[in-house]
Amino acid sequence: MPIRLYSMTYSGHGHRVQLLLSLLGLPYEKIDVDPHGGVLRTPEFLAMNPFGQVPVIVDGDTILHDSNAILVYLAKKYGGPAWLPENPEGSALVQQWFSLAAGPIAFGPCAARRLRVYGEELVPMDHAVAISLKLFPVLEAMLSERMFATGERPSLADVAAYTYIAHAPEGGLSLEAYPAVRAWLGRIEALPGFVAMPKAPGHVVARP
The missing domain is CATH 1.20.1050.10 (Glutathione S-transferase Yfyf (Class Pi); Chain A, domain 2)
Known part of the structure; x- marks a missing residue:
């Protein structure tokens, strides 16, 4: 199953994650969240990110929010030390x-x-x-x-x-x-x- 990315079209924080997913060649499904549609305040979304913000990724059983934390996760799991040096x-x-x-x-x-x-x-x-x-x-x-x-x-x-x-x-x-x-x-x-x-x-x- 591809990684699900909850983001917004014009969110720079969300774009960081989309950019790395694309640079790594990872399959993903981008789910555009309407900032005015109330989705961010639903119990389902708040269970993924209690701050009610994008981006959020769902990778199997792993659910993460915060763009920089997500970058670290993706690099550690899929990208290797070229993207996040170990030294x-x-x-x-x-x-x-x-x-x-x-x-x-x-x-x-x-x-x-x-x-x-x-x-x-x-x-x-x-x-x-x-x-x-x-x-x-x-x-x-x-x-x-x-x-x-x-x-x-x-x-x-x-x-x-x-x-x-x-x-x-x-x-x-x-x-x-x-x-x-x-x-x-x-x-x-x-x-x-x-x-x-x-x-x-x-x-x-x-x-x-």
């Missing part, structure tokens, strides 16, 4: 990017996109912009020295960080000043099995 340094480098994904990326470009596209405020827009404009130069410097987030090969670090950086323009944030970041996005998009997240409808034009 202490490599594992720690991936964890650094998980922290970026849950911190500056979530409260920077992700928050700006959610506010501009959906009117959902994680933090005020000026805070999201300030966080993003502090983050992007750091990523630019890091990615100008390496092919992928942690070195010469893609890892879970790239999967965790990709989506909300790639869709930063939907939050009004331009990537034009960051050629190394844009080149990194292009290398991920060239990987066999890459699957894109659709652009959110009605997204705004990025500020220069």
